[in-house]
Amino acid sequence: MKSLLSPICVVICLILFSLSPIMSAQLHAAQHATPAFVDLDGDGFDDTADDTDSDGIPDAVETAPRPKIIAVAEPGAAFFSELTAEAAIEAHLSVAQQFKLRENAVRDITSCRSDLVRTFDDSGEPGANLTGGGGNCVGGICF
Amino acid sequence: MRHAIFTAFVMLFSFLLTGSVLAELGPLDVQVSLSGGNTGNLIRDNTNLETSKASTGVDLGMNAFSWLKLQANVQRTLYGQVPALDNLVYGVGGALIPLSEQSPIQVYLTGHYRDREYRDQLSDVTSAEFSSGEYDATASVAWTVSQSLRLRSGVSYNATSYGLDDVRDRKTYDLFGGLNVSLPGRLALDIESGVVLGNLDYVPQRTGGIRPDRSYEVLEQGDLNLFYISPRLSRQFGRLFGLSLTASHRAFTEKPDSAVVYGHSTNILSPWVSSYEGDGMVFSAKSYILPSFILTAGAGYWDRDYLTTVEGVWRVDLFTGDLVKIVSTVFAQERSDQLRRVYFKIQRPFTSHAGYMIEPSLHLAYTYNSSTIDVYDYHDFSISLGLSFRI
Numbered sequence: 001m002k003s004l005l006s007p008i009c010v011v012i013c014l015i016l017f018s019l020s021p022i023m024s025a026q027l028h029a030a031q032h033a034t035p036a037f038v039d040l041d042g043d044g045f046d047d048t049a050d051d052t053d054s055d056g057i058p059d060a061v062e063t064a065p066r067p068k069i070i071a072v073a074e075p076g077a078a079f080f081s082e083l084t085a086e087a088a089i090e091a092h093l094s095v096a097q098q099f100k101l102r103e104n105a106v107r108d109i110t111s112c113r114s115d116l117v118r119t120f121d122d123s124g125e126p127g128a129n130l131t132g133g134g135g136n137c138v139g140g141i142c143f
Numbered sequence: 144m145r146h147a148i149f150t151a152f153v154m155l156f157s158f159l160l161t162g163s164v165l166a167e168l169g170p171l172d173v174q175v176s177l178s179g180g181n182t183g184n185l186i187r188d189n190t191n192l193e194t195s196k197a198s199t200g201v202d203l204g205m206n207a208f209s210w211l212k213l214q215a216n217v218q219r220t221l222y223g224q225v226p227a228l229d230n231l232v233y234g235v236g237g238a239l240i241p242l243s244e245q246s247p248i249q250v251y252l253t254g255h256y257r258d259r260e261y262r263d264q265l266s267d268v269t270s271a272e273f274s275s276g277e278y279d280a281t282a283s284v285a286w287t288v289s290q291s292l293r294l295r296s297g298v299s300y301n302a303t304s305y306g307l308d309d310v311r312d313r314k315t316y317d318l319f320g321g322l323n324v325s326l327p328g329r330l331a332l333d334i335e336s337g338v339v340l341g342n343l344d345y346v347p348q349r350t351g352g353i354r355p356d357r358s359y360e361v362l363e364q365g366d367l368n369l370f371y372i373s374p375r376l377s378r379q380f381g382r383l384f385g386l387s388l389t390a391s392h393r394a395f396t397e398k399p400d401s402a403v404v405y406g407h408s409t410n411i412l413s414p415w416v417s418s419y420e421g422d423g424m425v426f427s428a429k430s431y432i433l434p435s436f437i438l439t440a441g442a443g444y445w446d447r448d449y450l451t452t453v454e455g456v457w458r459v460d461l462f463t464g465d466l467v468k469i470v471s472t473v474f475a476q477e478r479s480d481q482l483r484r485v486y487f488k489i490q491r492p493f494t495s496h497a498g499y500m501i502e503p504s505l506h507l508a509y510t511y512n513s514s515t516i517d518v519y520d521y522h523d524f525s526i527s528l529g530l531s532f533r534i
Contacts, residue, residue: 036291036325039377042333043429043439044385055492055500061382061431096172098209105244106251109283109295112319113335113373116391116423120443120484 040108047107054100172204173534176218180506180527185225187510188407188518195223196527212238214255232259247287251297254280273412274306291325295335303414309359313414315341329379336372338396343367343415346453348401352471358411367418368397383432389425398450403475406454408518411470419480421447437490442483449478454518480514500533 038047049058093101103110178198185192200218207213217233236255242248257277283297299317319337326332344362346353353361370393377387405413423445430438453475455468486508494500506529511522 037329037331037379038291038293038323038325039331039379039385039387040293040323040333042375042377042387042389042427044377044387044427045379045429046329053494053500055494055502056437056490057431057435057492058382062435095206095209099206099212099240101244102210102240102242102249103238105246106240106249106283106285108293108321108323108333109249109251109285109297110253112281112297112299112317112337113375113389113391114317114319114337114339114371114393116373116389116425117443117445117482120425120441120486 047104171534172202172206174202174204174531175534176200176202176529176531178527178529180525182523182525184510184521184523185222185228186407187512187521187523189520191521192225194225197221197223210239210241214238216257228261230259230261232257234258249285249287251283251285252281254278276304278302278304293323294320295322296320305412305414307412310412310414311342311344311362311364313342315339331377333375333377334372335375337370339369339371341367343398343402343418344413345399345402345404345415345450346472347399348403348451348472348475350403350472352469352473355470358405358409358470363399365399365402366397367395367402367415369393369395369420383430385429387427389427391423391425393420393422395420402450403453403472404450405470406452406478406516406518408455409453409468409470410455415450416452417449419447419449421445423447435491435493437492438488439490440485440487442485445480445482447480447482449480451475452478452516454516476516478514478516478519480512480519482510482512484508484510502529502531502533504529504531 035048039045040047045058049060051058176199179196181193181195183191183193185194185196198218198220200216203215205213214236215234216236217231219229219231221229234255234257237253239252241250241252255278258274259277260274279299279301281297281299283295283299285293285295287293297319299319300315301317302312302314304312317337317339319335321333321335323331323333343365345365346361347363350361371391373389373391375387375389377385379385404415404418405411406416423443425441425443427439427441432438453470453472455470456474457466458469459465460467486506488504488506490502490504492500492502506527507525509522509524512519514520
């Protein structure tokens with residue numbers, strides 16, 4: 001029985017290995033067919049939505065969205081590679097805007113949920129990011 | 144030590160802000176916040192201490208590079224009916240995101256220091272007794288495996304040191320990991336789990352009566368560790384509505400068997416009085432249905448078991464006939480609470496002609512807590528109006 005198991009395992013591995021590019025291609029196609037809904041901060045909205053003026057309201061919702069902050073491509077930019085084009089766009093963004101893009105990419109790791117009570121409606125108080133949340137704190141104990 | 148760190152940071156901040164370096168830096172992000180309101184129960188216990196409250200704060204943020212942000216903050220809070228709790232909080236911090244936003248792997252490093260100083264009721268000078276300094280540092284990594292799957296992991300260190308030398312610093316290490324999956328139908332599932340390792344100063348159950356002058360001397364040292372897991376499901380409905388449902392479970396994995404902590408009514412500071420295990424459920428909703436407004440609302444329920452707590456008990460002194468407060472582990476009680484909380488918030492961000500972002504906001508919250516210990520039976524309604532400017 002043991003001697004039978006090894007060839008069966010090898011065959012299964014080979015099948016999976018051979019199928020992986022096909023499955024990968026299908027997954028890739030599926031991903032591009034419908035954009036993924038990404039909500040890393042738990043507000044129920046898609047984090048990938050543009051918010052050009054950083055007011056917290058996505059451009060798609062605003063009645064009069066501002067023009068996107070994307071640099072006008074230089075003549076001949078279409079011939080550049082994708083990477084070069086991205087670098088060119090980054091170069092036209094301010095340092096703060098570039099940092100904002102990086103912050104968007106890491107919003108799922110900016111806080112942990114070890115205490116759900118304190119993270120519940122902390123955003124209710126101004127300056128909550130540095131002052132430790134919106135709760136009342138007396139004698140070093142925050143409620 | 145605290146002042147040395149603060150001074151060093153201010154010097155670094157000043158250096159980056161001035162001189163030839165300024166030309167290479169991004170603009171200074173200044174946010175001024177004002178808020179005022181009323182809270183029906185400031186300390187969240189059955190004293191129902193109602194007071195008006197006013198707060199003003201300034202947040203400064205500066206991007207030295209596209210991967211580094213330095214922050215500084217100061218906030219002053221005044222309480223109309225309880226001037227002894229007027230306090231000043233100032234802090235400094237920084238966040239480092241060294242990899243490009245296009246990278247599938249992201250590293251996030253951050254650190255903050257906050258100092259909270261209370262005013263002494265009698266002498267009107269800074270009170271060292273309740274003042275505290277808080278430090279935190281986090282190192283975390285996120286990996287975008289595919290467009291619909293992200294993994295994350297990290298470690299966070301938090302410490303609070305107290306102006307009162309008798310109270311030992313509270314320190315915790317959080318180790319966490321999580322995943323975020325995009326599901327069909329504009330649905331996302333996020334699961335996070337981790338352990339929190341911390342220290343604990345407690346009164347042994349066998350202690351009995353505690354003399355006021357020995358209240359900190361009888362403390363013993365131990366460990367307080369816990370495990371948590373928190374799944375969250377969120378979904379967007381059309382362009383204007385988003386909902387999320389978050390559950391959490393916390394359980395102590397290590398604590399001394401006979402640990403007792405001082406409760407509120409003893410007037411003895413114990414940073415561990417708010418440590419708990421239990422389950423919670425939070426529902427949050429956000430909407431843009433009113434043009435140019437952000438509406439958020441939420442409701443939460445928590446079933447929490449705290450460390451065994453001792454409260455002060457009033458008894459008549461047989462010799463003097465006066466009422467005296469007795470603190471004794473003989474009166475220690477198991478504490479189990481059910482907390483319900485709802486809140487509503489409305490924000491109206493707009494940009495002025497001068498290019499400043501201005502955001503008025505209104506925040507309402509109602510909390511109701513029932514407990515096996517009467518001191519913690521309370522309800523609280525708070526309302527606050529806020530105004531923030533971002534320059």
